[in-house]
Amino acid sequence: MPTIYDVAIEAGVSKSTVSLVINNSPKIRPETKYKVLTAIEKLGYTPNIAAIELTTKRRLNLGMIPVTNHDSPKRTDFDSIDDNYYHDVSRGIYDVMKNYNYGLLTEQFTATSANSDKLPNIVKTKRVDGVFIIGGLFDDSFIKNLLKVKIPMVILGRTYPNIDSVSTDSKFATYIGVQYLISKGHKEILFIEGPELTPSSRMKKEGYNLALTEAGIPFREELVAKSEFTALGGYLAVKDALTNQNIKPTAVFTSSDAMAVGAMRYFYEKNVRIPDQISIATYDDTILATHAVPALTSVALNKDQIGRQAARLLLERLRNPKKEVENIIVPVNLVERDSVRSI
Amino acid sequence: MPTIYDVAIEAGVSKSTVSLVINNSPKIRPETKYKVLTAIEKLGYTPNIAAIELTTKRRLNLGMIPVTNHDSPKRTDFDSIDDNYYHDVSRGIYDVMKNYNYGLLTEQFTATSANSDKLPNIVKTKRVDGVFIIGGLFDDSFIKNLLKVKIPMVILGRTYPNIDSVSTDSKFATYIGVQYLISKGHKEILFIEGPELTPSSRMKKEGYNLALTEAGIPFREELVAKSEFTALGGYLAVKDALTNQNIKPTAVFTSSDAMAVGAMRYFYEKNVRIPDQISIATYDDTILATHAVPALTSVALNKDQIGRQAARLLLERLRNPKKEVENIIVPVNLVERDSVRSI
DNA sequence: ATTCAATCTTATTATATGAAAAATTTTTTA
DNA sequence: TAAAAAATTTTTCATATAATAAGATTGAAT
Incomplete structure (x- = not known):
């Protein structure tokens, strides 16, 4: 795999110049920029994400955390709570996120009073820059732990004081x-x-x-x-x-x-x-x-919209950590089908 | 966040010693190991994954790639193909993977003949060490591209010559x-x-x-x-x-x-x-x-099992890239419910 | 039994990873 | 010539690993 150094050689400039071009710095002459971009193209260069993450102290991943209050439900049972909410909402999140340079890491988490001191692994091991907390039925202590480690988050499906959220009335x-x-x-x-x-x-x-x-x-x-x-x-x-x-x-x-x-x-x-x-x-x-x-x-409930709004909120929060907290209520609409008749 | 260096100071050893302890090197005296582990515990040290990834040239993530041959289906429509297959199978993958130090990145991919030269982003930008390819209906050129970049993979839901797979007869x-x-x-x-x-x-x-x-x-x-x-x-x-x-x-x-x-x-x-x-x-x-x-x-179809087997296969493949290709057929079973009567 | 070299353990130092960003230097422009 | 612009050099990030060193142990020769 070619590195930024190889590109620099190819273009006849220094590594830093390449880095500046990649990050769209305004202080690069157009002809230099052109040379570098040509070299990148020629070598098929792709930035090494681990290196970027190390120097910038960011992680280019966000976490999707469907939270339940019970262990692995068997989805197909007639008596189980299904996780349609998570899947429908995640579709909206994906749709927005695909236009950004973040990966989406998923981790199912069980938030019961029994493990009230636990954090999701992707948070504990700092694999993500922010998280989507999805689902309404769980022990609150979980949220408090997340607040302690100060990770940016958006809650989907319920509201919580002073945390960005997207939910339904x-x-x-x-x-x-x-x-x-x-x-x-x-x-x-x-x-x-x-x-x-x-x-x-x-x-x-x-x-x-x-x-x-x-x-x-x-x-x-x-x-x-x-x-x-x-x-x-x-x-x-x-x-x-x-x-x-x-x-x-x-x-x-x-x-x-x-x-x-x-x-x-x-x-x-x-x-x-x-x-x-x-x-x-x-x-x-x-x-x-x-x-x-x-x-x-x-x-x-327009869960697709819930997901999209949540993605927007988290991206904005990452860009501007001091921005005011938003609690978005996504409007609902009634879908008429065949199960109701007039009397 | 404490680094390996802080741990070294705390334990009164060098950085390398700490690294060796973390990686379970056999050439560390028990008392030294104890000192280091105590220091790790005391400081609440967590390894920086970006740094590990950079030095080891690995990515501690695997990709789940549900592949379709069309753009964003609307899941709730009566006339859409639903993605239950992906969701059911992914549950099995999660269940196995949670015991390993890999994150799971998801990216929906559309493999049509129109974008037959494209690769999923998480592969192109080298965010994952291996991928699960999920779903049976897609243009084959997609698989050929993945083979070209030599990324370890397991295919779920169909077979393909010389690639690990888990499917149903x-x-x-x-x-x-x-x-x-x-x-x-x-x-x-x-x-x-x-x-x-x-x-x-x-x-x-x-x-x-x-x-x-x-x-x-x-x-x-x-x-x-x-x-x-x-x-x-x-x-x-x-x-x-x-x-x-x-x-x-x-x-x-x-x-x-x-x-x-x-x-x-x-x-x-x-x-x-x-x-x-x-x-x-x-x-x-x-x-x-x-x-x-x-x-x-x-x-x-026992999709949970399909997911579990696939996870096992990919983990084994990563550990031993030369191991023989496996094509697993997961047995099915008939579930009797209420829609059939004897005549 | 004593000495010294060889070997084995255990730990340390030095280097490498790939990119960003701070600090400098060089080049261009006013 | 000074100031501004553009590019380069240097440093940094946190870890793994190769190379090396220090200390302990063994063994052979005297």
Whole structure:
């Protein structure tokens, strides 16, 4: 591999001159620049990144860290939390980053209270200049550790005081979805909420309440069922609500696509046809919603946009570490498909 | 950040001694080693990876390169090819790699004949010591370019002469699936095959034929429909076959989960209940199969295993560049769910 | 038993890696 | 001739490794 020195020889200049040309220094005469660029071209020179990293004390990599609160989920299980959020968001990050000279290093991290003193390896071993923290359900101590080592970061999927973030207004998103069901004439709407402790679960429930209140529909406790955000969770919640409660909902709103799929399985078993006999709308708009049969009407979080904005934020933060913290809320939109009918 | 020099001072030895200790040299006295390790511990020293990379001329990163033959697919569209294969396989790679001191850099690459002279950036800029090439549908010139630059690699999802690979015997996998349908009493089985030009499409069709032959069921051309590997493809193929051909299949075998989901949508529209009126079995076993309603019986490719084996192969190749090339076939297994009934 | 060279251990010094940036020098321009 | 511009030399980054040195041990000759 040719080095900067070989280029210098070829062009008949010094190493430094080559370095200055590469870094677009203004104090190089055009004809010198031309000579150097020609030599670079001729030799097929590519800068040695390790050397650049050593002298500049930077790492030309950013880290993508999908954070969970559990070990290696098996993605294909009906009862597992899937990591669609991470994959959808990462696509947006890639799309922006490919125009920059950064590599993207991924490390799955489990942030539980058990390893609250741990840092991701790519951070500990200083392999990255900044990180994307992806996912909303994890132990906070993890973030505190990252703050201690002062690594630039952007959080995706939730907010955190004084850290750049890109997320969704989940209250509003749920409000939009439930409001849609109401606009289609539904009044008795079963709401499947997520686990109690997560902030987003609470926000979503507030969104449900808001939509009801606005429409003058009284809130009924028996129309709310709680479960995990998984397909199995949705299945069990719907089954439980419809067998034990004295309710006759015409529609269901679930807090995740996976839950909706679980609900659909229950209705399939009971020979209840969607949307003819019951309507379903949901929150996420993942591949599960588009590929469900019938396709699910879902509130799209625009995760691609979330990723893109996050990439922009981190790049700006690296360029200007003192810039003001931003908390971006990416707007949602409802995608109408085939799982809801008017009544 | 403390350097190796600070550790040397602290331990009262030279830099080289510290380096030797870190690299587990046998020619260091135990008490010296102890002194050094204590100093490392005390100062919280972490080696500077850029410096290691510069002196050793290695890069402590491996590349994961999902290769497509088209630009940025939109994952959530009903008509797009999804990248589940990549995500499932990468999980296995991560699982193995986390025990090694390599980072994993990802770069999506589009290998079309149009950019047949291009290399992935992470390869061109020498950011990685080896790469995982993931996916089966792409222009071969891409592989030739990689061979030219002599970067160690493992191909996942297909084989290639003289390159380490991990893949599936798609003929056998299809044979297993169709054989299963036959064992359940089905004789008129509609087969949805993939696009003509891909090798895996051909292999799958051979598997279908083999199962029929073995059971003494005559092959009928009108029971084969061709389409893209997508949900839309499956939908259109089934629709076309059932409206234009004079056939009455009791079961369908699709060449991908996405196709199966498309087929299910068609049957849903026609009010044909699965599996009561028609059975479906498929090839892939992705999240689409587990979350379909009813859940799809599918031939599992064990992509996690594919990833794990690939990681092992690449690590071994890096340790011993002259070792013999391996082409690993990961066994498949049929996962019975709810989409097939006996007749 | 004593001495001295040879050998083995263990550690140190010197050098190399490839580029950036600071400090200088040379060249050009005003 | 001074000032400005352009290029060069030198230093630095943090580590690995080759070359070397110091000290300890062994062994043979006296």
